[in-house]
Amino acid sequence: MRGAVIHAPGDVRFEELDDPRIVQPTDAIIRTVVTCVCGSDLWPYRGAEPVGEPHPMGHEYVGVVEEVGAEVTSVRPGQFVIGSFATSDNTCENCRNGYQSNCVRREFMSTCQAEYVRIPNAQGTLVATPEHPAEELLPSLLTLSDVMGTGWYAARAAEVRPGSTALVVGDGAVGLCGVIAARELGAERIIAMSRHEPRQKLALEFGATDLVTERGDEGIARVKELTRGVGVDSALECVGTPEAMRQAVRATRPGGNVGFVGVPHDVTIDGQELFFSHVGLRGGPAPVRDYLPDLIQRVLDGRIDPGKVFDFTLPLDQVAEGYKAMDERRAIKTLLRP
Amino acid sequence: MRGAVIHAPGDVRFEELDDPRIVQPTDAIIRTVVTCVCGSDLWPYRGAEPVGEPHPMGHEYVGVVEEVGAEVTSVRPGQFVIGSFATSDNTCENCRNGYQSNCVRREFMSTCQAEYVRIPNAQGTLVATPEHPAEELLPSLLTLSDVMGTGWYAARAAEVRPGSTALVVGDGAVGLCGVIAARELGAERIIAMSRHEPRQKLALEFGATDLVTERGDEGIARVKELTRGVGVDSALECVGTPEAMRQAVRATRPGGNVGFVGVPHDVTIDGQELFFSHVGLRGGPAPVRDYLPDLIQRVLDGRIDPGKVFDFTLPLDQVAEGYKAMDERRAIKTLLRP
Incomplete structure (x- = not known):
């Protein structure tokens, strides 16, 4: 598959990468439907945070489940799902207190500007919509994985x-x-x-x-x-x-x-x-998982339309231009379509 | 009248001072029944805060009203009263929000280790008890002006x-x-x-x-x-x-x-x-005024007994020894009786 990799400040490339695989029985693999560039991605892009070794980018995603690990029963292949940028088991004490973004098993997502993504803690992280949502709702649903949450x-x-x-x-x-x-x-x-x-x-x-x-x-x-x-x-x-x-x-x-x-x-x-x-x-990092069911409903009901923050859309393979447009403040936020 | 004056770190004296007088029509004068030394008084006493010019000390008090200004109608001479270390009109927006210690007319009390005290904003600051309280309740009622609040x-x-x-x-x-x-x-x-x-x-x-x-x-x-x-x-x-x-x-x-x-x-x-x-x-400085009615009732009902924090009692004229005992951690808190 292909995805975005940052090599140095200002240098984001769309490259051939290994297909993600189930590593833990709590993982799921999703096929990305839409993803995007976050304001916080600009910190390393602008050199305000060290880049270190070249690494994949992106933490916002909606997609269709391709495969689940043996312990994942809450979602199944074929379902449309949304998850938080911070994964959570949704059962530990911090999760039960409503702070899933401080889950004891938390992993921050970081490979989502790609065609496929491995989701750790899938059981507690992903929320499926009742059916595959209409095309025009995708941008708003995508915002729920981070910025709207x-x-x-x-x-x-x-x-x-x-x-x-x-x-x-x-x-x-x-x-x-x-x-x-x-x-x-x-x-x-x-x-x-x-x-x-x-x-x-x-x-x-x-x-x-x-x-x-x-x-x-x-x-x-x-x-x-x-x-x-x-x-x-x-x-x-x-x-x-x-x-x-x-x-x-x-x-x-x-x-x-x-x-x-x-x-x-x-x-x-x-x-x-x-x-x-x-x-x-x-x-703190938002406990997006706590809000997902409620916010998904508000989007499906047409009550909120946060997808309007996307004022620039590109094919995923032009992700580099997506960063550039946001860096130069030509775009508020860039939507990427694989 | 007489009261405590700090001259330098470690140097608190009991001296003859001018009798306080009504300055504003919103003032009251009280005769101190009991007062005390606060942990925060130790900051200048220990030289951790500058002392500057010699000045009176003390911000905790209960007393009997001697005289009120023309605009004070909520308390009258002869009543036993308790007030906060931070005065408040109890009518401004901050007061109505429950933050009387951030009243737009706030003045911090600072002359209470003395026989008589002028209370600015008396109308919104002082709370009278239903009757003159029993001797054994005085320490607990005194704590309500600061530490218990x-x-x-x-x-x-x-x-x-x-x-x-x-x-x-x-x-x-x-x-x-x-x-x-x-x-x-x-x-x-x-x-x-x-x-x-x-x-x-x-x-x-x-x-x-x-x-x-x-x-x-x-x-x-x-x-x-x-x-x-x-x-x-x-x-x-x-x-x-x-x-x-x-x-x-x-x-x-x-x-x-x-x-x-x-x-x-x-x-x-x-x-x-x-x-x-x-x-x-x-x-922040506690909005003691907001809690006074409730806390007074808890003391009068015998539900709380915070006066036990006073493990040392002195006549007011030995106030210097009161500071010393607390500084040396021989006492948790010193009660002073005029």
Whole structure:
């Protein structure tokens, strides 16, 4: 089969690879239906994380089950399935607590920009749809394996409640999905920080009520202005930089909450500042598996349409161009079709 | 009148001071019935915080109202009252959100180790008891102005729930009150980190089910052992040092919560570690005012007895010895009687 391999920053190639095989009796093999490029794939692509040895890429996937290991009974060959970027047995104590992305058997997916993929912990990771979904739903279903689930967790970690005010820091795919999540969880007011017109437009379409184009201290001041000087109830930090974290914490009211889902890069939090802010903080890789049944239903019902974050589609063999377009901010997110 | 004044690290004196007067129409003057020395008073006493110019000390108090300003109608002269170490109007948006210790009119009390005290924002700060309480209840009522309220907030911020497992880091008065709070909020298992026998004894009396004497990585490992390798649901960080924060975060399970109430000194939190831990974090000066009616009732009903943290009592004029005894760890907490 063929798949994407990163060799060095800026150097992603589509190459012949070994076909994946069942290694553990808990594995499944799926044939990829659609996959995509994630904002977090850009960290190594941009050299902000070491690449090391050449290795496959991709952690977002929907597909059709080809084969299952002896211990996998929850899905069967021929079914259309969606799974999280972090695999889980869905039975350990962390899973039962709703933190499947911290499963004791967790493995992070990393080979999904390919024609076939091996899924470890398939029993607890994959969720099948009732039938093979319509073509037009594929992009939205694909977002559930990461960005929409991650936006959902950001809103949950930030404790968005009916009638509340939410701030979304970051206008990438996760931030935009965070707008959808905040709306679905009942936020009355959703302030999106964005200065890129196509993303602003999508944020408004997804439910944002206010846009803030200022950044840094000016951005914080603008959010405070919009909230009677008090700050927002919930902030969704969907970037992972020190600047984004600072904006989220300082724009949140005393007793409010920040959910942070951008993998932190060089972020440190000053204990005394956090103390006097009274702001609650929770982050992490999203427990997407916990949300899948609910989010699949919302997509099938046509209630949410997160697939709109894909503004660029390519055949899988042009994956390199998909990275390039996102790196140059010509695309919010690239969908790849094998 | 007379009161305590700190002149330099290790140098607290009992001196003649001006009688406090009504300055704002929202003030009240109380005659101190009992006051005390707080663990946080030891930061400047030990030179860990700058002392600056000589200034009065003390932020914990119960007393009898002597005089009220023109706008104070909620309490009247002759009533026995308790108030928070942080004053609040109890009407602003932060107060209504339950964060009175972040009131827009907040003033931190700082002159309470004295015979008389001026209370700013008296209307929203002071709570009167139904009648003048019995002598034996005074120590417990005094703890409500800070340490018991702070332990309560630690447990609330750490989201202690019925049936859960709580860890208390710190065996000072706040930590010991945190044990009481965790028990009252229904924790089934309460692990207290303590290596001082009198404090261990009090922790067990207050409801601790397990004691951990190890510190640092060994302490974390021991807590993990006690919790099936998973960690606690809630950790109450009642110290304020980097080591205590590290223990609290690392001993908490994914999805669990740390409430931190020790004023952080040189504490920074690594964003990436917090991210992958999935631990929620909330701290701050406790919104004691929010809890006062409930906690007063629990004391009057004999349900809680936090006054036991006072293991040393002195006449107010020997306040200097009170600091010394706590600094040398001869006393957990010193009660002072004018």
